[in-house]
Amino acid sequence: xxxxxxxxxxxxxxxxxxxxxxxxxxxxxxxxxxxxxxxxxxxxxxxxxxxxxxxxxxxxxxxxxxxxxxxxxxxxxxxxxxxxxxxxxxxxxxxxxxxxxxxxxxxxxxxxxxxxxxxxxxxxxxxxxxxxxxxxxxxxxxxxxxxxxxxxxxxxxxxxxxxxxxxxxxxxxxxxxxxxxxxxxxxxxxxxxxxxxxxxxxxxxxxxxxxxxxxxxxxxxxxxxxxxxxxxxxxxxxxxxxxxxxxxxxxxxxxxxxxxxxxxxxxxxxxxxxxxxxxxxxxxxxxxxxxxxxxxxxxxxxxxxxxxxxxxxxxxxxxxxxxxxxxxxxxxxxxxxxxxxxxxxxxxxxxxxxxxxxxxxxxxxxxxxxxxxxxxxxxxxxxxxxxxxxxxxxxxxxxxxxxxxxxxxxxxxxxxxxxxxxxxxxxxxxxxxxxxxxxxxxxxxxxxxxxxxxxxxxxxxxxxxxxxxxxxxxxxxxxxxxxxxxxxx
Amino acid sequence: xxxxxxxxxxxxxxxxxxxxxxxxxxxxxxxxxxxxxxxxxxxxxxxxxxxxxxxxxxxxxxxxxxxxxxxxxxxxxxxxxxxxxxxxxxxxxxxxxxxxxxxxxxxxxxxxxxxxxxxxxxxxxxxxxxxxxxxxxxxxxxxxxxxxxxxxxxxxxxxxxxxxxxxxxxxxxxxxxxxxxxxxxxxxxxxxxxxxxxxxxxxxxxxxxxxxxxxxxxxxxxxxxxxxxxxxxxxxxxxxxxxxxxxxxxxxxxxxxxxxxxxxxxxxxxxxxxxxxxxxxxxxxxxxxxxxxxxxxxxxxxxxxxxxxxxxxxxxxxxxxxxxxxxxxxxxxxxxxxxxxxxxxxxxxxxxxxxxxxxxxxxxxxxxxxxxxxxxxxxxxxxxxxxxxxxxxxxxxxxxxxxxxxxxxxxxxxxxxxxxxxxxxxxxxxxxxxxxxxxxxxxxxxxxxxxxxxxxxxxxxxxxxxxxxx
Numbered sequence: 001x002x003x004x005x006x007x008x009x010x011x012x013x014x015x016x017x018x019x020x021x022x023x024x025x026x027x028x029x030x031x032x033x034x035x036x037x038x039x040x041x042x043x044x045x046x047x048x049x050x051x052x053x054x055x056x057x058x059x060x061x062x063x064x065x066x067x068x069x070x071x072x073x074x075x076x077x078x079x080x081x082x083x084x085x086x087x088x089x090x091x092x093x094x095x096x097x098x099x100x101x102x103x104x105x106x107x108x109x110x111x112x113x114x115x116x117x118x119x120x121x122x123x124x125x126x127x128x129x130x131x132x133x134x135x136x137x138x139x140x141x142x143x144x145x146x147x148x149x150x151x152x153x154x155x156x157x158x159x160x161x162x163x164x165x166x167x168x169x170x171x172x173x174x175x176x177x178x179x180x181x182x183x184x185x186x187x188x189x190x191x192x193x194x195x196x197x198x199x200x201x202x203x204x205x206x207x208x209x210x211x212x213x214x215x216x217x218x219x220x221x222x223x224x225x226x227x228x229x230x231x232x233x234x235x236x237x238x239x240x241x242x243x244x245x246x247x248x249x250x251x252x253x254x255x256x257x258x259x260x261x262x263x264x265x266x267x268x269x270x271x272x273x274x275x276x277x278x279x280x281x282x283x284x285x286x287x288x289x290x291x292x293x294x295x296x297x298x299x300x301x302x303x304x305x306x307x308x309x310x311x312x313x314x315x316x317x318x319x320x321x322x323x324x325x326x327x328x329x330x331x332x333x334x335x336x337x338x339x340x341x342x343x344x345x346x347x348x349x350x351x352x353x354x355x356x357x358x359x360x361x362x363x364x365x366x367x368x369x370x371x372x373x374x375x376x377x378x379x380x381x382x383x384x385x386x387x388x389x390x391x392x393x394x395x396x397x398x399x400x401x402x403x404x405x406x407x408x409x410x411x412x413x414x415x416x417x418x419x420x421x422x423x424x425x426x427x428x429x430x431x432x433x434x435x436x437x438x439x440x441x442x443x444x445x446x447x448x449x450x451x452x453x454x455x456x457x458x459x460x461x462x463x464x465x466x467x468x469x470x471x472x473x474x475x476x477x478x479x480x481x482x483x484x485x486x487x488x489x
Numbered sequence: 490x491x492x493x494x495x496x497x498x499x500x501x502x503x504x505x506x507x508x509x510x511x512x513x514x515x516x517x518x519x520x521x522x523x524x525x526x527x528x529x530x531x532x533x534x535x536x537x538x539x540x541x542x543x544x545x546x547x548x549x550x551x552x553x554x555x556x557x558x559x560x561x562x563x564x565x566x567x568x569x570x571x572x573x574x575x576x577x578x579x580x581x582x583x584x585x586x587x588x589x590x591x592x593x594x595x596x597x598x599x600x601x602x603x604x605x606x607x608x609x610x611x612x613x614x615x616x617x618x619x620x621x622x623x624x625x626x627x628x629x630x631x632x633x634x635x636x637x638x639x640x641x642x643x644x645x646x647x648x649x650x651x652x653x654x655x656x657x658x659x660x661x662x663x664x665x666x667x668x669x670x671x672x673x674x675x676x677x678x679x680x681x682x683x684x685x686x687x688x689x690x691x692x693x694x695x696x697x698x699x700x701x702x703x704x705x706x707x708x709x710x711x712x713x714x715x716x717x718x719x720x721x722x723x724x725x726x727x728x729x730x731x732x733x734x735x736x737x738x739x740x741x742x743x744x745x746x747x748x749x750x751x752x753x754x755x756x757x758x759x760x761x762x763x764x765x766x767x768x769x770x771x772x773x774x775x776x777x778x779x780x781x782x783x784x785x786x787x788x789x790x791x792x793x794x795x796x797x798x799x800x801x802x803x804x805x806x807x808x809x810x811x812x813x814x815x816x817x818x819x820x821x822x823x824x825x826x827x828x829x830x831x832x833x834x835x836x837x838x839x840x841x842x843x844x845x846x847x848x849x850x851x852x853x854x855x856x857x858x859x860x861x862x863x864x865x866x867x868x869x870x871x872x873x874x875x876x877x878x879x880x881x882x883x884x885x886x887x888x889x890x891x892x893x894x895x896x897x898x899x900x901x902x903x904x905x906x907x908x909x910x911x912x913x914x915x916x917x918x919x920x921x922x923x924x925x926x927x928x929x930x931x932x933x934x935x936x937x938x939x940x941x942x943x944x945x946x947x948x949x950x951x952x953x954x955x956x957x958x959x
Contacts, residue, residue: 044693045848046693046891047848047849047850047891048849048850049849049850049851049889049890050850052889059888060888060889061889063693066693068695085885085889088851088884088885088886088889089850089851089885089889091885092850092851092853092854092855092858092885093850093854095854095858096854096857125878125881126858127872128858128861128862128865129861131857150850151847151848151853169688170688170847172847173671173673173843173844173845173846173847174842174843174844174845174846174847174852174853174856174857175842175845175847175853175854175856175857176847177847177853
């Protein structure tokens, strides 16, 4: 802990680290100071000039984002001089702005609208012709509306400091300034869509969300991304029909700061596409109870085992552990195959594409890769494999395929109707839910345990894997009730 | 602000002969041979590597030399602020991005006596213990660049510049850098950004360059004329420098005289002489016996003076500050009674709109707005309330930006409105202007369009076409 200073903001006595600036000290203590160019996780530019505050002894308002703290400093975030300054800046920001809110994606979550309402004037005084700037497609996911841009340079600083790919810069001067790609560059890095989030106005918009919905028609649920071991905190925006419209990061300094990767944002199609809608026995639709009973019967075969994926939540793992102990099934684990970490100056996308590998290690004491490898290295027929899958994309690894090929039956717990279901020797399939439809607890690569609440109602028939495992356990304990004979191979 | 400047105490009049400009009219004054023939590099040879650097800083501080770039900050004081013991190299950055309209003094030093600047740079580098000097030149200074570049090579060949300068074991590298034609790179931190290879965006102060400047290292930024002065002050002493000028503005300065005077040009004069004497004795008075309407005293951004104010004004920092203006870069522009001040301010606003870097909101948007308003009024489309709006826009721009370009644009407009409001009002109420304006515009747009074709955004002149409501 470094040096601390005592300051006063709006009459409140605060003790804050000396290296902070006024805006950080205010925001950390719940005092709002308007800002456009300032972003907690980026360097300070100090160019928008909206964050002006009064400092006792200073002849005129100063910008809070760049103002260093001194002992005994007294700051006011209101008052005539400050309000006058903000009003002036708001007016300047809007004179060349197209005011096309009705067709702008940002409307409803736009800082220009918010601050205009809070600090702006009630009528315009600009009767000249506006400057018109260019419109461009920056990359596969990002479009640019130049005329709306306030040149806060957040996006430029993001590509400098966080993604480190340096695709963007400001071109031209004065009120002709606009954001542009360097010649020959495309904004296609895996973090590109963060510039859409940090754009305080509607200048940078997501091609994927463009014209999809007005934001005031959306409601949000907090969640955690499952696409890799980082476990980015997310906000799921759903429309009135509970359909996911977009996924954006939520700030968590310990996990993902304010960022997340494009892949994580866009990976929600599997919630709607190719779902396993009904329990199946031998490929035919079945009643849940029947399927569970049949599965419980199958698990009595000698050489049966349980195999859980690192996509399973802690709850699922606990249920799997209980069930496997009660039914005397050896418990094994596996993970979605990993790749190399993608390291950027300010963010790392984990190569480990499983949300709960470290949780699995703690809960079961198993390393999923070793566990699967040791299982695959052995020969010999297996009985029934209880496969708790739950991985989007359902492309099984060769090792997993090899294990499944040796088994008599496979009982698949998964939400997808994919490759595994058709080619995995599956006798009983029980539909589960996606990470967005069920609550679950996951431990990320640093062992930080995070709870993801269910963000939406299930879009189709399915139950949480933990519930199915408990039902299986119960059914097995109560004895076989299935009317379907289990062949003893 | 004081109504009248405090009378400067009478000083014995010391005859003054140009110091910095003493040899610029001689043939070959820009060559090393010529410079050495008149005793060049003797001061640097004597002091670099031997004299205690702190004593040199003190000498310059005692001389009272003030920065010649425009702000007039005491040079010795600036040097003494340089952060020491940071473990980082210190840099000297010399600002030769002379772009203030009405100012053309540095180019004469660069083109006609570059060795004088290099010698000053060597002494300064030793005084502030820097091994690296950057000289940043305005991109349009082609001849200045060629001659300075050649001069640096000559000095290097002689062993004055480079490793082991003058054989005293102290390395001084001098690097000449050319700008790309942006006014904002004359702002000290804008220049530093440009040297670093970035856009010429000024940086937030604090930290000041003396603490964290070029490449985040302690940096002293001085104007070309300031550095050229250093050699003479070190050679002749602080008392010699203080013979001229006033208590707070000691010494002499190069002034650039332009406008409707008989002898426009570059004049090196002692500070503190009356502006009247400067315009009449040096400049030969106004051309064709016309009357004076206004004087822009210190480069285009300095608030304008009325003839009454000119009569009271002496050429020093405090007198001009007392009159609500500034000495600035020393670019004195005299406007006679025929000048249309509304057209003049429109042209001024056009300049600042074109040159605003676009970093801070008030300047980026305000300069354009001012130009459009001034354009409209100058072309007979002014409306009731426009003048108050102009004043309001200026007020909203001033003191609200990272650098002072917004102030530089707003100050002339405010002063014109304050002193010559009648001229604006006359245009607001002149019905005949429309016709005149249209003729003017038709002629003007044809040429201006050509000139602005490379810009993507519509120029104001093009915008003007859209305002034909008659």
